Amino acid sequence: GNSVTQMEGPVTLSEEAFLTINCTYTATGYPSLFWYVQYPGEGLQLLLKATKADDKGSNKGFEATYRKETTSFHLEKGSVQVSDSAVYFCALSLIYSGAGSYQLTFGKGTKLSVIP
């Protein structure tokens, strides 16, 4: 089956530190890959995505590169801010034959806390 494994938190960093959240996946086909973020008290929102191998998704200073050879999509940011404190979810989407459903398969989430 399809699955996503991401590093479990919580992760606590000081402001301006470098962030890496590891994410690896297994998939029966060729997935699209996503990072979603959930800020405190808010709903899930898309942070970035990549749809094919070697693509780099980027947004708000965050980056992740689709690595097919290592089945990974690690999230990085060079200098985190207090406002980046949130829960980050790695996810994949595939075409499921017959139903045309592009359901997302999520990792368990990584809680990031950034302290001043």
Add this chain to the structure above:
Amino acid sequence: GAGVSQSPSNKVTEKGKDVELRCDPISGHTALYWYRQRLGQGLEFLIYFQGNSAPDKSGLPSDRFSAERTGESVSTLTIQRTQQEDSAVYLCASSHVAGGPQDEQFFGPGTRLTVL
């Protein structure tokens, strides 16, 4: 414009009671998904609607769970004879069309269900 909305935001019920959870997707979004997130777990797919049809119900955990969608708009997730293991946050997401796995899903704030 309005995002995805869900009601109620919180629901506390007694074991054995039925509950209905509502989702109002973004206007014009034909694809609608229900997910749930149990404590300490990632999001689990429940059901997918394309228009008013549900071609993928593979994630519904038991026959106590059902969902419908009307007018290619509002969706209701019904849980009959609730059990304590049904306690979770139930999330609804919509996307413009199921045109591909790269399509962004927009999430509502969720309904937190607690079964006593």
